[in-house]
Amino acid sequence: MAEFLIKNGFVFDPVLGIKGDKADIAIKDGKIVETTALSSPKIIDASGKTVMAGGVDVHAHVAGPKVNIGRNFRPEDKLFTYKPGHGIERMQGGFSVPTTLRTGYNYARMGYTTVMEAAMPPLYARHTHEEMRDTPILDQGAYPVFGNNWFVLEYLKNHEIENTAAYIAWLLRATKGYAVKVVNPGGTEAWGWGLNCDNVHDPVPYFDITPAQIVKGLIEANEYLGLPHSMHVHANNLGNPGNYTTTLDTFKLSEGIKPNSKFGRDQVMHHTHVQFHSYGGDSWANVESRAKDIMAYVNSHDNLTIDMGQVTLDETTTMTADGPFEHHLTELNHLKWANADVELETGSGVVPYVYSPNIKVCAIQWCIGLELALLAKDPMRVFMTTDHPNAGPFIRYPRIMKWLMSEEARKQQFDAFKHKDKVIEATNLAGIDRELDLYEIAQMTRAGPAKSLGLSHMYGGLAPGLEGDVAVFDFNPNEPYAPDAIETAFSNAECLFKAGVQVIDDHEIVSNGNKRTLWVNTKVNENPQVMRDVKEKFLRYYTVTLNNYEVSGHYLPNPYVIEVDATQ
Amino acid sequence: MTKTVTDVICPFCGTLCDDLEVVVSDDNKQLLEVYNACAIGAEKFLHSQAKDRITRPRMRQEDGSWKEISYDEAIEYTAKMLADAKKPLMYGWSSTNCEAQSVGSEIGEAVGAVMDNTATVCHGTSLIAVQDIGIPSCTLGEVKNRADRILFWGCNPAHAHPRHMSRYSIFPRGFFTGKGHASRKVIVVDPRPTDTASIADVHLQIEQGRDYELLDALRVAFKGEKLPDVVAGIPKAKIYEVAETLKSGRFAIIFFGMGVTQSIGKNHNIDAAIAVTRDLNEYTKAAIMPMRGHYNVTGSGQVWGWLFGFPYAVDLSRGFARYNPGETTSNDLLRRDEVDAVFVLGSDPGAHFPFSSVKKIYDLPSVAIDPHETPTTEVCKVHVPVAFVGVEIGGCAYRMDNVPIETRKVVDAPEGMMTDEEFLTHVLARVKELKGV
Amino acid sequence: MAISVNLITGRTIQQGVSMEAGKEKPAYTTACGIIELDPVDFKRLGAYRNTHVRVTSDYGSVVVKAVEATQGPHPGVAYIPMGPWANMVVNPNTYSTGMPTFKGTPVQVEVAKNEPVLGSLELVRKGCRGELA
């Protein structure tokens, strides 16, 4: 395999603790190595440029059934954005819900090399894997959803952690999944009847269990197994004024639980797109930011990580396994609504949405996301996301960097709001002058998410032994720059290496890389009861047979299996 | 000696039953018996064993007779035809697996083809409606486990999806529907008293082509507003009654078919049906689902969705994907003489397109890839027989509710026969050579 | 004497089974080379069951066997199972939707006792070559 030496760049790497100093980065046989290990490398001159590890996205909706609903039911999302094939790139289209090819290429252009699909309905796992297979370059994994799964509801009603854990292990293997995802616990099952669970104590119809029991039980089962990632939750009551109390109640369910994982993470709960969960007030008229309360909690509890869910002020496509929320949204904006409930497991909805700078609420949402990041004491626990495409498309990450790194850029945006004064009054952002530096950005986009995922032994840094995922950006941090220069440079990496393969050379995509699919294979003690329950449910309630459920190997042409032994 | 293969998937209709049992000879050469399938599904498996099956490609001669050619010659003809054409139509893609669809898409991209699938004569208008208004839907297991109001509109599963009613919609005992049929009220809307209607609690014998009116009347009735005495041939009392039945359910599902998609009004009919479903969600839980025909027409829409962003009628001829039903749809293209070659795989437009379109295929350079001899192979210049997907080769297929299931291989194809995917892979390689890419 | 009826097409289980058994086989013609008429319409036509009839629309013409409606009554509505026979006469216009108007084509039906019902391949072949009467 080729050797590369990236010379004289300004390196930002939280793993090595390099904060913009000049350093050389060496790649050999797919990994980062000591520079002394190279014999005749290709030299990349990075002088005057920024060098970072490949970006890691903990939460994006990029593959699977609801993503494809978004593509197929929004032809308008392809207007004006289609690009013909060029060089090794195939044709690509879509703005908020890009085709799989564009997803791979566009992440690569931003210097990202690892992207996790945030919600995989188990029955649709095969579809999710087919799309990931057709997404070039990126290493990916997918999180099957558990929070409304009938097995889980029945086991956790009686707090049967061991059975829940055995079921999780079985389902991760059957679906080739990566982590335990929870979306609107109990609420999506209630949506099977057109209902919802509004708070953590609102019981799930028929199943007689509360969202709190589901979340706590899944954290415990996750730690029982010692999975690489923690339980990853999207709490109840998303998107509603006053919902920050539900969010805090959800956070508190993690209290007193210690991580049990050999994979180096410190959290037992990852709460996603917290922007959507940090609202005060009791109506859209008086909705306000509660980011301070939220971040006061996050900053003082280190067994918790979060991501932003930053609103980017675009027209986009919302999609979530939170079925009742999407119905609520279509009633608010009267745009088209797709819903897809999944037997015994979950549901989902898709609705287009326009985050307009002329609408007060949208501007408040924009402020809240940025506040979360700017109020973060530890950027290793607060990650940059847009909950793509829910709060905006992932291609806006460089723009978010600009907002986080430049108070001037934020001021410009405030000035563009129609209801600027009301927005300032309802939020804290105007009073925050913090400007993040590239080291903190690297924590929020590389080292932090990699650690939270239990993948710090592979991704997120430039220490020898890690994957050869390295990005070079045409950006000199030591010279004065206009805020927009950040967005330009980080949208268009000059070079990108993925597992030691040069994927971008002089801003051109030159390779489709060697895409891998990560999944977690957990060994557990035999559990005849769970296996009996599985057989029974397939026989009586599923519409596919048990033998046709498991995703077989050829959907993952290049798998990367993470083995976990939970047999003690 | 024989052996039994279980959990076999039926590659015929969008019901995509996955509980078939197939008895095969020990050497995997012969398929002997099929259990659990309906009559059509069983026939599909058994016919693969026909003694008179065509197993080698053939080319039409000047005098109208067929001449056997090799697969290599067929690949060469196909690749040349596609590479030379300015705007070839690559049609079908519904009776094959997603793997073949994926390779076919790459060929289409390389040659600048129009890619269209059988939705174009089936649920294409539904796809348009979904782009207008969305679609609240669910998997078939949700219907089985929860639905207590079942409405079949312009579809006749007793004939078109024979096991749909027993597996999913009318008879099964699910988690919240333990009494099976007795837990459900069944309504059929159809201009004929069909065999499906005969099982229903209520049959509304609508005047053919008046679906839009009746759907709108239901929306009026939900709100308790005034109706004319008769709408679409149905007395208003009956409409109010049906509206009340739907609203009073815990979970209502509407299944719809060609009766609405192909009748005048087309996508607007589906718009109205989906609007009915949206309205119902104000009172209870409701979902709607198209009764997709071919076992994997849904899959081709999915594959093109993630590769191109559109579910059918995808015009790649300008180097990027365009979608404009009415312009980029097969029958419009053929009737307007806008394509200059036709490639067909996994469908039979010769039998299922209006004859004026069939005649255009006959007039053009054309290739048909099909295990069967069909009216399409009859009008094409080259016929390439292939292995039966779901019988002689596995691969992914999407059920009508978009659930992907991996079909199984149960017997070997006759010696020396190619699969769709193999044939397409060779064509792709040759097309790339010809195009210098 | 010809009668006017409203023609619809669609799947039948016999159509499905015979199609899978081979569209070149006579069973396919038996299943699909037919028109299902209501008894009332048979009376209007003045024909016996199982007589060959010619069905003509603005778009074409085809000979099929007239049989009694299997899923009736549906006076005024006629049914030809989906397939090449129906497609000789259906309204091919899509009205810019992509979808031909397969259902709801006004057709004339008249007795054609001595004209043959062609098999599917022959029908399509002769049609393409302009050899149909």
Ligand code: SF4
């Ligand atoms: S209902 Fe459809 S999928 Fe099921 S056996 Fe019959 S033809 Fe096959």
Ligand SMILES: [Zn+2]
């Ligand atoms: Zn999300």
